[in-house]
Amino acid sequence: MGTKRAPSGHPARLAVERERAEDLQLRVADGITRFAGSMAFVYLHAALFAVWMVFFEKSPWQTLTLIVSLEAIFLSTFVMIGQNRQAEFARRKADHDYEAQELELHHNTEVTELIHTLTREIHAAVRDGRPDGWRDGRVRG
Template identity: 40%
Template sequence: MADSVPSGLTEALEHNIAALAERRRAEQARASLQTRVADAVTRFTGSMAFVYLHLLLVAFWVAVNLGAVPGVPRFDSSFVILATVASVEAIFLSTFVLISQNRMQAEADRRADLDLHISLLTEHELTKLASVVGAIAEKVGVETQRAGDVQEIEKDIDPERVLDELEARKE
């Protein structure tokens, strides 16, 4: 297994990367048709191909309606239809972008919740570990130089109180 782990990565990191990639694939596979369509439209409309396509279409539209294309009759000499089409397109495109942004924000919120949960678990585990190390040091007769610091580290932190204090200091 060690040979299959890229240089600079531990097996645990490689496992986590693979697990996250698999989870993303599974989430994409579970996405509804509506979500996949909205994401595809958003991806395309955010590309240079979309810009070039629009540049060509609008240039052709303008050229035809200025009479610069022989054999093709003018159909929008005041460009009102072009303005209407562009406005309706802008409404739909902004809606697709908002749909994709809402989904991405929900994913970011889930990741932030996971990060907070892991941080809280780590804090709790390190607090317990500090207590165990302190007990071992005491048992073998090793004196700690900063007893107050060690006692502070050994205290479990209540995340609700931390959040309440942060909110109180914002106001």
């Protein structure tokens, strides 16, 4: 039937997402942050503030000011949580990229050394006459 595909994306991002999915508090924080960064959040608050100002409180709206200030404190906390998550992802990605680059450097060094060795052997064989395996200009088979 269908084959199960491995999740795509950077391994560091996938690891961070997996860890966050396992922690209820982080899932709640992510949900709130996602909603607070949406236009639905803006529209909802514009409507609620308008209703509050018109129907529930007369000028100078002290209770509304207190509520908005408290909400700003909490929302700024969620922004910082998001920034911490991004910083953790960036750190893990940098670590992963460093390891991948070091591995690639190691492989490239091995290939370069092999090419150098083969080149020296070819030059030595050409300098000393026909290389082993050659007879009358053709390779022995």
